[in-house]
Amino acid sequence: MARLTYTPEAQAYYDAYKLMMQDPDRFSRTAEDKIRSLVFAITDSTCPLYCHIERGILPSVSDVAELFGDGASVIRDAIFRLSGTLGLLAASGSPIKLRPAIPKEEEFRSINDMRKRLEVEALIQVHCIADPRDKRRAVEILSHANLHIGSVLELTASYDEKEICERVAVDPVFGEWADDFWRYDRRFHLAAAAATDMKLHCDMLHILLERIRLSGSNRATIIRRIPSSFEQHRSIIEAVKAKESTSSAAKILEAVTEHFDSSNEDFGYEKRESKFA
Numbered sequence: 140m141a142r143l144t145y146t147p148e149a150q151a152y153y154d155a156y157k158l159m160m161q162d163p164d165r166f167s168r169t170a171e172d173k174i175r176s177l178v179f180a181i182t183d184s185t186c187p188l189y190c191h192i193e194r195g196i197l198p199s200v201s202d203v204a205e206l207f208g209d210g211a212s213v214i215r216d217a218i219f220r221l222s223g224t225l226g227l228l229a230a231s232g233s234p235i236k237l238r239p240a241i242p243k244e245e246e247f248r249s250i251n252d253m254r255k256r257l258e259v260e261a262l263i264q265v266h267c268i269a270d271p272r273d274k275r276r277a278v279e280i281l282s283h284a285n286l287h288i289g290s291v292l293e294l295t296a297s298y299d300e301k302e303i304c305e306r307v308a309v310d311p312v313f314g315e316w317a318d319d320f321w322r323y324d325r326r327f328h329l330a331a332a333a334a335t336d337m338k339l340h341c342d343m344l345h346i347l348l349e350r351i352r353l354s355g356s357n358r359a360t361i362i363r364r365i366p367s368s369f370e371q372h373r374s375i376i377e378a379v380k381a382k383e384s385t386s387s388a389a390k391i392l393e394a395v396t397e398h399f400d401s402s403n404e405d406f407g408y409e410k411r412e413s414k415f416a
Contacts, residue, residue, distance in 0.1 A: 143196045148309075149187035153206075156180070156188070156311040161208040170217035173207050175352070176318050178225060178239045183358050185308050198237045225349045239353055248408055250351045251399045254328065257340045257347075261331035262391045266379050268335070277334035278380055284327035285372040291319050292365045304359045317358035320365050327372055331379075357406070364405050371398040 145153060160173060168176075177198070181188045191197055200218065204211045218237060221227050227239060265281075268274035295316055298306065307313045325348045332340040375398065378390040 143191065143194070145190070146187070149190055152187040152309065152311065157206050159311050159315070160206060170207070170209055170213050171221055172322075173209075174203070174214070174217055174221060174227075174237070175225060175321075175349075176315065177203065177206070178227065178237070179318055179321070179352065179358065180311075180314055182239050182353055183307075183314070185304070185357060185359060186314065187308065200237070203237055221349075225352070244408060247351060247406065248403055250347050251403060254344060254347050254351075255395055255399050257344055258328060258331060259388075259392050259395050261335055261337050261340050262375065262379050262395065263388050264335040264337065265331045266381075266387050266391065277331070278376060280330045280334055281327060281372075281376050281379070284323055284330055285369060285376065287323040288320060288327070288365065288369050288372065291316055291323065292369050295362050295365060300359075300363055303362050307359045307362065313362070314358050317361040320361060320368075321352055324368065360405060364402070367401055367405070368398070371401060374398075 160176075180186045181191045181198070183189060184192075198206070200211050200215045203209075203218075204214045207214065218227055225239070227237060265274065265277045268277060295303065303313070307317070325345075328348060329341055329344055331337075332344055371394070375391070375394045378387070378394040381387055381390060383390075
């Protein structure tokens with residue numbers, strides 16, 4: 140990445156981002172998590188590192204290894220492990236480059252349609268768990284993931300929309316708050332399928348969640364969305380916990396539909412009727 144000539148603004152962001160990534164007390168994550176964070180940054184048009192996308196000069200394995208302070212083989216292996224889910228394409232030739240395959244607007248909405256169908260089916264299965272202890276454990280997994288989202292919400296709550304937009308563009312820590320939200324949000328949306336051993340649903344959701352991460356990469360919008368996501372998740376949990384059996388499926392569908400309609404609208408995509416509704 141250092142081979143690209145940065146503007147002073149981009150260089151300052153790069154230097155701060157590098158320090159954060161190599162601080163073990165602040166960012167002790169796997170190589171895959173770090174690559175997800177980097178892809179999240181360079182595909183955000185408000186981030187100074189977006190110049191890699193604009194100028195078509197993408198970071199190579201050696202560039203990323205230098206940024207993270209990891210070995211090139213570790214980074215190379217992590218890129219290939221993520222290639223099937225995050226939409227990463229390793230360019231042919233040497234050196235291999237990190238190339239995010241960014242979904243289009245229509246794909247964003249289609250992904251949410253598919254997620255909605257899969258998640259409603261899994262959540263209904265959680266609601267129907269016969270053993271109260273097993274059902275309680277499944278609901279606790281959902282609640283625990285949303286509790287982590289609440290902790291990110293507490294960090295961002297004191298900033299208004301203008302401050303969030305300004306700080307995300309200059310401070311990598313703000314960008315990581317968006318990344319933290321995505322990690323916990325992914326746990327929430329995988330929880331029902333995982334808790335009910337719906338492995339195919341879980342595998343498909345994992346791919347869809349990684350793909351939509353790239354198509355909704357404006358991190359300021361993501362941070363502003365945290366409060367509504369947190370409350371909508373709570374509504375989904377309450378619908379799953381409800382004791383009524385005759386209307387439970389309809390309530391779960393209603394709560395999940397509200398959540399995904401809100402997501403589409405917040406990212407600038409018009410509301411439409413889902414073909415899976």
